[in-house]
Amino acid sequence: MATTNFLFSGFGGQGILFVGKFLAYKGLIDDRQVSWLPSYGPEMRGGTASCSVIVSDDPVGSPIVSNPDVLVAMNLPSLDKYENAVVPGGMIFADSTLIERKVMRDDVKVYYIPATRLASENNIPTLANMIICGKILKALDDFNEESVKAALGKVISAKHADMLDVNLKAMQIGADYE
Numbered sequence: 001m002a003t004t005n006f007l008f009s010g011f012g013g014q015g016i017l018f019v020g021k022f023l024a025y026k027g028l029i030d031d032r033q034v035s036w037l038p039s040y041g042p043e044m045r046g047g048t049a050s051c052s053v054i055v056s057d058d059p060v061g062s063p064i065v066s067n068p069d070v071l072v073a074m075n076l077p078s079l080d081k082y083e084n085a086v087v088p089g090g091m092i093f094a095d096s097t098l099i100e101r102k103v104m105r106d107d108v109k110v111y112y113i114p115a116t117r118l119a120s121e122n123n124i125p126t127l128a129n130m131i132i133c134g135k136i137l138k139a140l141d142d143f144n145e146e147s148v149k150a151a152l153g154k155v156i157s158a159k160h161a162d163m164l165d166v167n168l169k170a171m172q173i174g175a176d177y178e
Contacts (some may be wrong), residue, residue, distance in 0.1 A: 003056035010074025017128035020051030026151035035063035127170035134174025
């Protein structure tokens with residue numbers, strides 16, 4: 001039974017819910033069982049946002065992720081709040097542009113990605129979330145371009161269809177980041 005529990009966290013406007021929805025659709029396209037549970041404060045932009053995603057070979061009993069296998073912390077309050085919840089042997093992906101401190105645990109694999117800086121440098125300032133997502137898929141050995149494109153096609157509205165290639169570019173930047 002292969003199950004991965006993801007927790008994405010940051011502030012409103014960073015695309016936390018979007019990246020969670022993308023991973024859920026990718027799971028569906030890959031013929032997996034999924035759940036997607038968004039959570040955000042009433043203020044939306046600038047407020048707190050988190051998203052729990054479970055991707056499994058078996059039916060998902062509960063959509064709640066209390067102890068993630070994979071934590072994405074897009075800001076310092078998120079890392080402070082969830083760092084200790086990650087399972088031993090899990091992974092933490094931190095946007096090192098916005099988080100200056102290091103992870104204090106030594107029983108997890110940590111990836112520091114300056115996603116906000118990379119997004120700005122590549123003229124895609126709103127896609128730090130997808131840069132980190134590309135790194136996650138690469139780290140999990142799950143970067144399948146066919147299912148990535150198909151999932152992006154599901155979460156990007158027809159009105160913004162021109163953003164498909166830009167999102168792919170962002171994910172490739174993340175996958176290639178060392």
